[in-house]
Amino acid sequence: MASTGKVLVYGGRGALGSAIVDFFKSKQWWTVSVDLASNDNADANVVVGPTDSWIEQSEKVTHGVAQVIGEDKLDAIFCVAGGWAGGNAGSADFVKSADMIWKQSVWTSTIAAHLASKHLRPSGVLQLTGAAPALEGTAFMMGYGMAKAAVHQLTKSLAGNKTGLPSDALAVAILPVTLDTPMNRKNMPSADFTTWTPLEFVASTFYDWTTKQDKRPANGSLVKLITTGGQTELIPA
Amino acid sequence: MASTGKVLVYGGRGALGSAIVDFFKSKQWWTVSVDLASNDNADANVVVGPTDSWIEQSEKVTHGVAQVIGEDKLDAIFCVAGGWAGGNAGSADFVKSADMIWKQSVWTSTIAAHLASKHLRPSGVLQLTGAAPALEGTAFMMGYGMAKAAVHQLTKSLAGNKTGLPSDALAVAILPVTLDTPMNRKNMPSADFTTWTPLEFVASTFYDWTTKQDKRPANGSLVKLITTGGQTELIPA
Numbered sequence: 001m002a003s004t005g006k007v008l009v010y011g012g013r014g015a016l017g018s019a020i021v022d023f024f025k026s027k028q029w030w031t032v033s034v035d036l037a038s039n040d041n042a043d044a045n046v047v048v049g050p051t052d053s054w055i056e057q058s059e060k061v062t063h064g065v066a067q068v069i070g071e072d073k074l075d076a077i078f079c080v081a082g083g084w085a086g087g088n089a090g091s092a093d094f095v096k097s098a099d100m101i102w103k104q105s106v107w108t109s110t111i112a113a114h115l116a117s118k119h120l121r122p123s124g125v126l127q128l129t130g131a132a133p134a135l136e137g138t139a140f141m142m143g144y145g146m147a148k149a150a151v152h153q154l155t156k157s158l159a160g161n162k163t164g165l166p167s168d169a170l171a172v173a174i175l176p177v178t179l180d181t182p183m184n185r186k187n188m189p190s191a192d193f194t195t196w197t198p199l200e201f202v203a204s205t206f207y208d209w210t211t212k213q214d215k216r217p218a219n220g221s222l223v224k225l226i227t228t229g230g231q232t233e234l235i236p237a
Numbered sequence: 238m239a240s241t242g243k244v245l246v247y248g249g250r251g252a253l254g255s256a257i258v259d260f261f262k263s264k265q266w267w268t269v270s271v272d273l274a275s276n277d278n279a280d281a282n283v284v285v286g287p288t289d290s291w292i293e294q295s296e297k298v299t300h301g302v303a304q305v306i307g308e309d310k311l312d313a314i315f316c317v318a319g320g321w322a323g324g325n326a327g328s329a330d331f332v333k334s335a336d337m338i339w340k341q342s343v344w345t346s347t348i349a350a351h352l353a354s355k356h357l358r359p360s361g362v363l364q365l366t367g368a369a370p371a372l373e374g375t376a377f378m379m380g381y382g383m384a385k386a387a388v389h390q391l392t393k394s395l396a397g398n399k400t401g402l403p404s405d406a407l408a409v410a411i412l413p414v415t416l417d418t419p420m421n422r423k424n425m426p427s428a429d430f431t432t433w434t435p436l437e438f439v440a441s442t443f444y445d446w447t448t449k450q451d452k453r454p455a456n457g458s459l460v461k462l463i464t465t466g467g468q469t470e471l472i473p474a
Contacts, residue, residue, distance in 0.1 A: 090354035090401020139397030149390030160376030164327025
């Protein structure tokens with residue numbers, strides 16, 4: 001069966017990234033994963049070196065994606081790479097944590113934005129990943145909050161004038177609270193899972209945004225994912 | 238004459254940093270500068286390596302400051318390091334610019350916050366430097382906006398509970414529009430200088446915040462410096 005569209009998933013080997021690859025594959029879409037390791041379910045992979053600098057990662061990913069995409073255009077770029085670390089200004093590993101989270105969230109988001117400037121089709125979707133708590137101060141996870149606040153502000157910049165993105169592109173960030181991943185279930189076994197956002201809901205929402213103009217949030221939106229009793233609402237911050 | 242207080246200036250060799258060192262020296266205060274080069278007017282200097290990683294810079298500065306401070310406490314830590322770069326997501330040097338600005342603004346701010354957790358006295362002042370435009374999207378300077386948004390969110394985190402700072406510390410960010418520096422006069426010779434904020438005004442404001450509790454803005458404030466007709470107002474964002 002011929003592919004009906006093409007998407008790139010930055011962090012395509014992670015729990016959410018894998019769910020997105022699987023969802024779009026189930027719709028016969030072509031997918032490319034960018035991650036530290038290959039996702040064998042994706043049609044193509046660009047593998048990132050763990051010790052690259054920000055500039056090296058940008059150059060290698062830009063080159064690698066150009067090779068697999070060629071002159072084709074992407075319908076959407078989803079950046080769901082990221083991680084978490086706690087700690088305040090007094091923590092011995094404050095800077096180490098902030099450095100790690102910055103790499104996982106902000107390097108990937110900026111490189112995804114740069115890829116969008118080159119390979120996204122007009123009216124395509126660029127999705128980044130923020131965090132609802134970072135709308136305010138986050139004393140117990142200072143490095144995490146800073147990185148996510150940077151992603152939020154980047155999303156607003158990408159909805160401005162002369163952003164470098166193709167015409168009518170949608171720039172949007174999702175702000176999850178807790179995603180229902182195997183890792184989170186393992187780390188928080190006694191939590192109330194009915195307040196966690198299912199990965200398939202996120203993937204299906206991205207599919208709607210990509211394929212249906214009237215389902216899209218406003219350009220530059222920060223969209224909170226609020227799950228109650230197993231039902232998730234999309235709430236602009 | 239004996240010193241009456243002790244302050245640290247991160248970026249103490251820059252235009253604003255030098256003005257702060259000079260102002261506090263004129264009040265017979267002891268000053269330490271942290272920068273890429275020494276400020277000979279400061280009482281002590283900690284010099285940063287230009288090629289250090291974030292973690293290396295943090296470790297070296299933390300070690301260097303501990304050596305010059307010993308068991309004494311600082312009345313204030315001012316972080317006025319920073320720079321500027323334009324560019325949007327499509328710029329060839331987007332990531333390179335974002336990387337540079339991140340190092341100049343966010344590395345220094347996080348390390349200043351960590352120093353405050355170790356060396357600031359109770360009720361001391363930790364000042365960081367944001368930017369008024371980064372309160373919204375900044376399409377023509379995406380890397381700059383992201384870094385400053387991160388500093389804004391860090392400032393809010395530092396005003397929370399269990400921040401790692403000493404009791405009753407003030408965390409505050411200034412959000413300048415344009416500072417009246419020699420470099421800015423050189424780069425924008427035909428601008429209206431009466432809308433630029435004089436460096437001595439900033440230094441004198443920091444002196445007031447450090448020495449007079451009743452002059453302080455609220456903890457966690459983002460304080461815009463708005464200059465009109467040569468007069469500067471402090472306006473909480």
